[in-house]
Amino acid sequence: MAATTLVPPPVQDDTFLDSNELVLNMGPQHPSTHGVLRVILKLDGETVLGADCVIGYLHRGVEKIAENRTYQQFAPYVDRMDYVAAVSNGLGYCLAVEKLLDVEIPPRAQAVRVILTELNRLASHLLWLGTHALDIGAITPVFLCFREREEVLSIFEKYCGARLTTHAFRIGGLQYETYDTFEKDCLAVCDLMQEKVKEYHDLLTGNRIWVRRTTGVGILNAADCKDYGVTGPVLRAAGVPWDLRKAQPYSGYEKYDFEIPTAKNGDTFDRYIVRMQEMEQSCRIIRQAVESIPEGPIKGKVGKVIKPPPGEAYVSIEAPKGELGYFVVSDGSLNPYRLRVRPPSFVNLGALDKMCRGTLVADVVAIIGTIDIVLGEVDR
Amino acid sequence: MEQLLANPYVQPLILTAVIILVFPLVAGYIVLAERKVLADLQVRLGPMRVGPYGVLQPLADALKLMLKEDIIPSRADKWIFWLAPVLSTFTALSAFAVLPLSDRFYVADVNIGILFILAMSSIGALGLILGGWSANSKYSLMGSLRAAAQMVSYEVPLGFATVTAIMCAGTLSMQGVIQSQFERGVWGAFDNFGLMLIPTALFIIAGTAETNRAPFDLPEAESELVAGFHTEYSGFRWALFFLAEYAAIVVISSLCVTLFFGGWLRPFPNVAFLELPLSTVFPVALFALIALGCLKGVPRQAIFGFKLVMLALTGAFLLLAAMFALPVTNEIVIGLFWFVLKLAVMVYLFIWYRGTFPRFRYDQLMDVGWKWLIPISMGGLILNGVVQLLARS
Amino acid sequence: MENIIKTFLLTDLLKGLWTTFKNQKPSKVVTEQYPLARPPVAERYRGAPRLNNHPETSETLCISCNLCALACPEQLIVVTSERNPETKRKDLTTFTYDVSRCMFCGLCEDACPVDALELTQDFELATFTREGQIWDRQMLEEGPLPVRYTH
Ligand code: SF4
Numbered sequence: 056m057a058a059t060t061l062v063p064p065p066v067q068d069d070t071f072l073d074s075n076e077l078v079l080n081m082g083p084q085h086p087s088t089h090g091v092l093r094v095i096l097k098l099d100g101e102t103v104l105g106a107d108c109v110i111g112y113l114h115r116g117v118e119k120i121a122e123n124r125t126y127q128q129f130a131p132y133v134d135r136m137d138y139v140a141a142v143s144n145g146l147g148y149c150l151a152v153e154k155l156l157d158v159e160i161p162p163r164a165q166a167v168r169v170i171l172t173e174l175n176r177l178a179s180h181l182l183w184l185g186t187h188a189l190d191i192g193a194i195t196p197v198f199l200c201f202r203e204r205e206e207v208l209s210i211f212e213k214y215c216g217a218r219l220t221t222h223a224f225r226i227g228g229l230q231y232e233t234y235d236t237f238e239k240d241c242l243a244v245c246d247l248m249q250e251k252v253k254e255y256h257d258l259l260t261g262n263r264i265w266v267r268r269t270t271g272v273g274i275l276n277a278a279d280c281k282d283y284g285v286t287g288p289v290l291r292a293a294g295v296p297w298d299l300r301k302a303q304p305y306s307g308y309e310k311y312d313f314e315i316p317t318a319k320n321g322d323t324f325d326r327y328i329v330r331m332q333e334m335e336q337s338c339r340i341i342r343q344a345v346e347s348i349p350e351g352p353i354k355g356k357v358g359k360v361i362k363p364p365p366g367e368a369y370v371s372i373e374a375p376k377g378e379l380g381y382f383v384v385s386d387g388s389l390n391p392y393r394l395r396v397r398p399p400s401f402v403n404l405g406a407l408d409k410m411c412r413g414t415l416v417a418d419v420v421a422i423i424g425t426i427d428i429v430l431g432e433v434d435r
Numbered sequence: 436m437e438q439l440l441a442n443p444y445v446q447p448l449i450l451t452a453v454i455i456l457v458f459p460l461v462a463g464y465i466v467l468a469e470r471k472v473l474a475d476l477q478v479r480l481g482p483m484r485v486g487p488y489g490v491l492q493p494l495a496d497a498l499k500l501m502l503k504e505d506i507i508p509s510r511a512d513k514w515i516f517w518l519a520p521v522l523s524t525f526t527a528l529s530a531f532a533v534l535p536l537s538d539r540f541y542v543a544d545v546n547i548g549i550l551f552i553l554a555m556s557s558i559g560a561l562g563l564i565l566g567g568w569s570a571n572s573k574y575s576l577m578g579s580l581r582a583a584a585q586m587v588s589y590e591v592p593l594g595f596a597t598v599t600a601i602m603c604a605g606t607l608s609m610q611g612v613i614q615s616q617f618e619r620g621v622w623g624a625f626d627n628f629g630l631m632l633i634p635t636a637l638f639i640i641a642g643t644a645e646t647n648r649a650p651f652d653l654p655e656a657e658s659e660l661v662a663g664f665h666t667e668y669s670g671f672r673w674a675l676f677f678l679a680e681y682a683a684i685v686v687i688s689s690l691c692v693t694l695f696f697g698g699w700l701r702p703f704p705n706v707a708f709l710e711l712p713l714s715t716v717f718p719v720a721l722f723a724l725i726a727l728g729c730l731k732g733v734p735r736q737a738i739f740g741f742k743l744v745m746l747a748l749t750g751a752f753l754l755l756a757a758m759f760a761l762p763v764t765n766e767i768v769i770g771l772f773w774f775v776l777k778l779a780v781m782v783y784l785f786i787w788y789r790g791t792f793p794r795f796r797y798d799q800l801m802d803v804g805w806k807w808l809i810p811i812s813m814g815g816l817i818l819n820g821v822v823q824l825l826a827r828s
Numbered sequence: 829m830e831n832i833i834k835t836f837l838l839t840d841l842l843k844g845l846w847t848t849f850k851n852q853k854p855s856k857v858v859t860e861q862y863p864l865a866r867p868p869v870a871e872r873y874r875g876a877p878r879l880n881n882h883p884e885t886s887e888t889l890c891i892s893c894n895l896c897a898l899a900c901p902e903q904l905i906v907v908t909s910e911r912n913p914e915t916k917r918k919d920l921t922t923f924t925y926d927v928s929r930c931m932f933c934g935l936c937e938d939a940c941p942v943d944a945l946e947l948t949q950d951f952e953l954a955t956f957t958r959e960g961q962i963w964d965r966q967m968l969e970e971g972p973l974p975v976r977y978t979h
């Protein structure tokens with residue numbers, strides 16, 4: 056070993072010769088930190104003693120941008136936070152502003168909104184499944200998931216003209232009428248999913264390597280979830296049946312019959328199962344919504360110029376990743392006075408350290424995958 | 436000329452040169468096959484742009500790798516950094532010396548051939564360890580630590596499985612093993628009333644681990660360790676590691692084919708009436724069909740150069756078919772044909788795993804190795820020994 | 829007992845292997861060979877902008893109302909006009925559109941009262957220079973001329 060090239064540490068503390076601990080910098084350029092997350096790991100061999108997240112590499116100041124845009128103009132920007140679930144973001148934002156304006160959304164618009172957000176949940180969960188499996192080393196599911204996701208995205212493309220950053224909803228309702236084969240396409244996706252979920256189960260659920268890699272890894276029990284404010288599938292996997300679609304229904308979710316999948320242990324495998332079941336429940340909701348889609352106008356009574364009365368509103372919805380909240384303060388002008396987003400990924404990521412301690416390096420990537428973060432949303 | 440060829444050193448030397456020169460190309464085509472098969476498993480197409488259906492991709496890859504900048508990290512231990520890929524490649528290619536490619540193509544028929552291969556693959560692990568350590572990067576270090584632990588643990592079940600096969604064959608020479616399978620009229624894998632299937636399965640599993648292939652590809656687990664032990668390698672050095680990995684795959688697969696699947700013997704080597712259909716009709720039909728497929732592909736290519744490549748491929752496969760049709764040449768190449776075919780099946784198996792399974796975790800890998808594979812392989816050895824003793828006495 | 833047999837026969841792993849094996853059917857391939865075969869794009873696709881002319885008179889439809897520029901969150905549209913003394917209406921002189929900053933949200937398109945500005949199905953917008961991304965009126969009317977990929 057070329058000892059001469061080693062730079063001695065500036066201060067020789069007691070732990071200098073303690074070669075057990077190793078600080079490993081994972082990211083921001085790392086294949087499986089899902090973007091530009093940087094995790095500083097303290098390791099003892101391969102065992103993780105602690106994890107520290109460094110975020111902000113994708114910070115674009117979205118909340119500040121909102122203060123300089125009119126209410127309509129800001130709508131496309133929310134798509135760029137959680138870009139794999141852009142429709143949910145759009146829904147949350149529109150609902151918040153609509154609450155400020157106190158407008159009534161026509162039932163047809165509500166039904167279409169539900170269909171699109173549930174499709175988006177499918178797309179988001181599919182992307183999660185593919186990348187999560189890829190993190191654990193199974194390289195095939197990601198392609199299969201993208202194949203199915205493609206079907207969902209092509210519905211978005213046909214409906215509103217964009218696949219990822221959809222800008223599908225407008226304040227007060229919808230901009231676009233559904234296209235001719237909309238209903239048929241949605242039902243086709245549901246049928247397809249039912250068939251393909253079996254394939255994923257064959258590839259992963261029964262596979263002993265997958266089971267061993269995920270059971271007992273990254274356990275977060277219900278009490279911890281509540282302490283950390285963790286929501287979404289991670290919370291439900293810990294056995295808490297908390298879903299905002301049931302707890303405080305919005306957009307007419309109370310009309311649909313579906314279940315909240317939960318699990319007991321709160322480990323990676325449970326979260327996997329919960330999300331797989333959620334996809335099936337989403338299909339169920341889409342089926343019901345498509346069949347009962349009412350006729351009528353698609354936009355409520357909002358003017359060309361949106362000028363909410365002074366006040367504030369907080370609306371949270373159940374995004375694919377957890378509770379997505381929008382807090383809008385209006386001073387009566389054209390622009391929001393302040394806008395604050397409660398992104399589920401950011402809050403859920405806070406529990407990473409808790410989940411990682413005592414696991415191995417390989418588990419850290421599995422845990423990052425299982426929290427299902429999108430860095431656009433974490434950093435905003 | 437006659438005299439020269441009679442010299443016992445000449446033929447091995449020529450063969451060695453051929454192997455060393457040709458193997459990089461072969462490795463390139465194994466990589467292409469891997470990419471294509473993986474793509475098939477994953478509903479994709481794989482490389483399609485360099486040449487028709489991407490058949491010239493390996494050449495483009497090789498060119499790219501040679502032209503890439505060769506980066507040595509500033510804090511690296513330069514000599515060891517330099518030595519590691521050389522060591523890996525050297526050991527992996529040396530093992531080729533004892534591979535019985537056919538009844539007449541082999542560099543050497545040493546009476547401890549199998550031992551030599553195992554020894555070389557153990558030393559090969561050293562290349563990985565040194566490479567990871569010398570790069571002075573934490574990811575590399577962890578990759579090489581994993582490599583060390585993995586190689587040591589999986590060599591044991593691999594060894595036991597091999598010993599079982601040797602016991603069955605009664606010799607350590609590679610040609611001898613094949614000869615004994617010919618005499619007993621059954622492939623090693625199905626000997627001892629099918630009990631040899633246990634070591635066969637174990638050998639395949641442990642061999643996958645020994646060559647660091649998925650699902651045991653922990654030393655280079657790209658989703659955890661970026662690229663494991665070769666994180667810091669680039670350009671041609673990296674290509675050498677790659678070459679070594681594929682050489683190791685070929686060696687382990689060859690060993691498996693030799694020990695358990697009859698090496699260059701055709702299936703049912705002792706059933707005389709199968710000689711014509713299996714040794715002549717089958718290869719001729721196979722290559723003729725491939726040639727026909729290539730010919731059909733000619734009009735589908737839009738570019739003139741691609742059409743030429745397709746035509747050349749058609750010609751080459753027709754030539755091969757002709758070679759197997761003529762009894763004189765058939766006799767020379769038929770052994771090689773069966774060996775390569777079996778090898779291809781093994782390599783396909785390796786790729787198939789990779790396309791299907793998630794990766795093990797480090798501790799689970801050790802768990803599987805020590806708690807399952809080693810006891811089972813020992814049990815298999817004892818069982819086979821007892822059965823063999825009773826059956827053959 | 830059943831479980832033990834399953835464990836040793838690796839049935840779960842074989843099931844996965846069979847799943848991937850089935851995928852090898854050539855008809856299952858979903859790859860699109862993009863530059864060679866262009867994927868169909870939905871009718872409502874929001875791609876390259878276009879300034880529509882009247883189909884018969886081939887005069888521009890734009891009435892220079894500037895609504896699109898006001899609607900755009902990125903403020904990347906600049907419309908200038910001259911008042912025509914005869915017809916007392918505004919005539920369009922220049923229209924610039926900075927595609928590099930556009931996020932194709934469609935707000936400008938929605939805002940236009942006469943459907944002059946439209947986002948079309950064209951999606952190949954790459955240029956060799958940054959300046960090439962700033963489209964003037966002529967380019968907006970004629971559509972982009974990207975460097976097409978040939979093999
Ligand atoms: S599409 Fe959106 S960003 Fe682009 S010019 Fe129109 S309004 Fe502006």
Ligand code: SF4
Nearest residue numbers: 890891893894896940
């Ligand atoms: S909104 Fe339409 S009519 Fe008005 S300036 Fe823009 S393109 Fe012209």
